[in-house]
């Protein structure tokens with residue numbers, strides 16, 4: 661089992677985040693109460709920061725423990741943090757199971773009434789184009805950045821086979837964003 665950094669046992673270093681995690685957690689729960697979900701919230705949900713890498717940004721374990729990736733916390737992006745937290749909080753509701761119909765119904769309701777953008781899958785590639793790439797990607801453990809030379813959109817990969825690299829280099833791949841087939845590949849680490 662990976663080490664888990666419990667918020668209340670081990671305070672996050674101030675140089676890791678400028679956000680007040682406890683306050684944001686309380687504010688998500690308050691918002692849910694405001695739109696009538698007070699009875700779905702149970703008191704024994706706790707939040708921890710986990711050294712998760714890759715595209716998993718948060719997860720909910722046994723409807724009790726919410727883990728948020730440490731590198732997300734480091735971005736100091738309160739809106740992103742609350743979006744992820746709210747997604748996970750809906751997993752703690754007793755009548756939801758994974759991303760089933762009930763979960764989706766609550767997600768839509770929260771989006772509509774509170775202005776969130778909760779969805780089943782969060783497109784980290786989309787998000788990172790608007791954020792601090794190298795910082796975020798280093799923390800998330802991505803090894804490769806493939807950058808479109810025309811529109812500057814970056815794609816991130818944990819692994820790239822030599823064949824796939826050749827495809828990029830021989831202009832056989834297309835950018836989803838602008839259809840260009842010219843890329844530069846950066847490798848980290």
Ligand SMILES: [Zn+2]
Nearest residue numbers: 747751759780
């Ligand atoms: Zn989920």
Ligand SMILES: [Zn+2]
Nearest residue numbers: 808811835838
């Ligand atoms: Zn492009």
